[in-house]
Amino acid sequence: MRFCVVGAGFSGAILARHLSDKGHSVLLIDERTHVAGNCHTERDDKTGVMLHSYGPHIFHTADDRAWAYVQRFGTFRPYVNRVKAISQKKLYTLPVNLLTINQFFGKTLSPAEARAFIASKADSSITHPKNFEEQALSMIGSELYEAFFYGYTKKQWGLDPTELPASILKRLPVRFNYDDNYFNHPYQGIPEDGYTAIVENILRSDSIELRLGVKFESLTETFDHVFYTGPIDRFFQFRLGRLGYRTLDFERIDVDGDYQGAAVINYCDGDTPFTRISEHKYFAPWESSQFKASVAFREYSRLAGEGDIPYYPIRLVNEKKTLESYIALARETPNVSFLGRLGTYRYLDMDVTITEALNACDEIDQKLKEEAVIPTFFVDPT
Ligand code: FAD
Ligand code: UDP
Numbered sequence: 001m002r003f004c005v006v007g008a009g010f011s012g013a014i015l016a017r018h019l020s021d022k023g024h025s026v027l028l029i030d031e032r033t034h035v036a037g038n039c040h041t042e043r044d045d046k047t048g049v050m051l052h053s054y055g056p057h058i059f060h061t062a063d064d065r066a067w068a069y070v071q072r073f074g075t076f077r078p079y080v081n082r083v084k085a086i087s088q089k090k091l092y093t094l095p096v097n098l099l100t101i102n103q104f105f106g107k108t109l110s111p112a113e114a115r116a117f118i119a120s121k122a123d124s125s126i127t128h129p130k131n132f133e134e135q136a137l138s139m140i141g142s143e144l145y146e147a148f149f150y151g152y153t154k155k156q157w158g159l160d161p162t163e164l165p166a167s168i169l170k171r172l173p174v175r176f177n178y179d180d181n182y183f184n185h186p187y188q189g190i191p192e193d194g195y196t197a198i199v200e201n202i203l204r205s206d207s208i209e210l211r212l213g214v215k216f217e218s219l220t221e222t223f224d225h226v227f228y229t230g231p232i233d234r235f236f237q238f239r240l241g242r243l244g245y246r247t248l249d250f251e252r253i254d255v256d257g258d259y260q261g262a263a264v265i266n267y268c269d270g271d272t273p274f275t276r277i278s279e280h281k282y283f284a285p286w287e288s289s290q291f292k293a294s295v296a297f298r299e300y301s302r303l304a305g306e307g308d309i310p311y312y313p314i315r316l317v318n319e320k321k322t323l324e325s326y327i328a329l330a331r332e333t334p335n336v337s338f339l340g341r342l343g344t345y346r347y348l349d350m351d352v353t354i355t356e357a358l359n360a361c362d363e364i365d366q367k368l369k370e371e372a373v374i375p376t377f378f379v380d381p382t
Contacts, residue, residue: 002027004216004226005028006226008028015361016208029219038057041196042196054311061185061187061350073198082180083263094172096144098177132153132165132166132168148268190283227336232338244318245304245310250298253297257292279296359379
């Protein structure tokens with residue numbers, strides 16, 4: 001059979017490799033001039049530092065299958081994401097942990113004392129938090145919320161935290177010990193040669209034809225089936241409206257020596273216009289000392305307009321309604337499947353993206369064996 005896979009990020013690459021391993025002919029296209037989608041990394045011409053071109057990417061997972069899969073295609077070096085945060089001109093560590101609590105309140109509390117102290121600050125009248133703000137107030141109380149979350153979240157999402165779902169905050173732990181690892185997952189790392197090398201290795205297969213710099217809209221060939229990992233609203237020429245995304249602007253800072261001495265510093269105050277600064281050599285601690293110069297990026301978030309790169313799906317009530325209309329349209333469209341973060345309009349970490357793509361491969365095999373129709377969606381995007 002002849003398949004087209006649109007998008008050479010993790011979703012598209014995994015699918016293309018699997019279909020070619022099964023003996024099918026695959027055309028993989030991407031409108032960008034590189035593979036790896038938003039996970040793309042490249043060596044900076046000026047400093048030699050490995051840049052995460054579309055923002056910092058740390059691989060973290062609890063999923064054995066995803067972890068085993070990526071390691072087939074390259075070496076992952078141990079990396080622990082330790083984020084610093086500036087609030088009201090003072091520096092702290094995130095996620096909120098015992099050091100954050102003790103420094104912020106000027107105390108020397110033990111774990112048990114800190115737990116009781118934060119419980120006394122938390123708003124216990126909120127039993128079922130309905131939004132981001134209520135979630136924060138019920139977990140950590142108003143002082144920590146205002147210092148670390150209120151301003152940052154308004155900048156990141158362009159909305160008041162009362163308008164955002166509680167689930168966004170649930171991504172972050174609160175700890176009553178000195179563990180400042182940003183993630184709770186057992187596996188965490190960054191590929192030694194960058195993510196693009198991993199995806200290039202996934203794509204090392206003779207029966208994949210890779211065409212870069214090619215938009216799906218410009219193709220004239222026909223295929224037995226298309227796997228589309230681009231934005232679902234774009235596939236239908238935005239005919240039911242646009243799904244809202246936040247986009248990011250990066251402002252480059254070049255310095256001799258070090259800029260900030262850490263990979264990521266968040267700027268939590270609302271009156272600082274950017275959300276965070278990333279200094280990319282620190283994402284590769286095994287080689288960071290060899291660079292004389294350094295490069296960092298200020299990150300600004302804004303509503304994505306036409307032509308901007310879609311980064312974070314907003315997914316509020318209006319967007320969800322529009323998404324449902326596109327899902328209905330997609331289900332009536334034969335021989336196309338939608339997957340990945342843009343195809344299903346969901347915020348997906350890399351590990352979830354990989355797991356979903358591998359599950360899709362299993363399902364496709366089964367359907368082809370039964371000579372049945374390949375599903376339009378492999379997960380429910382609502
Ligand atoms: P993408 O990587 O977006 O790939 C889709 C590809 O399709 C793109 O290359 C695009 O050019 C192409 N395309 C789209 N439409 C068309 C078309 N019509 N024609 C041709 N080509 C098209 N995850 C983590 O696990 N850890 C992190 O630390 C992390 N940090 C992140 C930081 C930021 C700022 C962002 C935005 C995301 C982060 N992620 C992180 C999530 C990660 O980027 C995604 O999980 C991953 O990129 C999803 O892969 P994908 O293949 O579904 O989509
Ligand atoms: N957040 C915040 N202050 C911070 C870090 C995060 O308010 O210093 C909020 C913000 O709303 C963000 C959410 O917590 O969108 C989830 O944080 P995470 O670090 O997971 O964001 P991402 O990696 O998606 O940028």
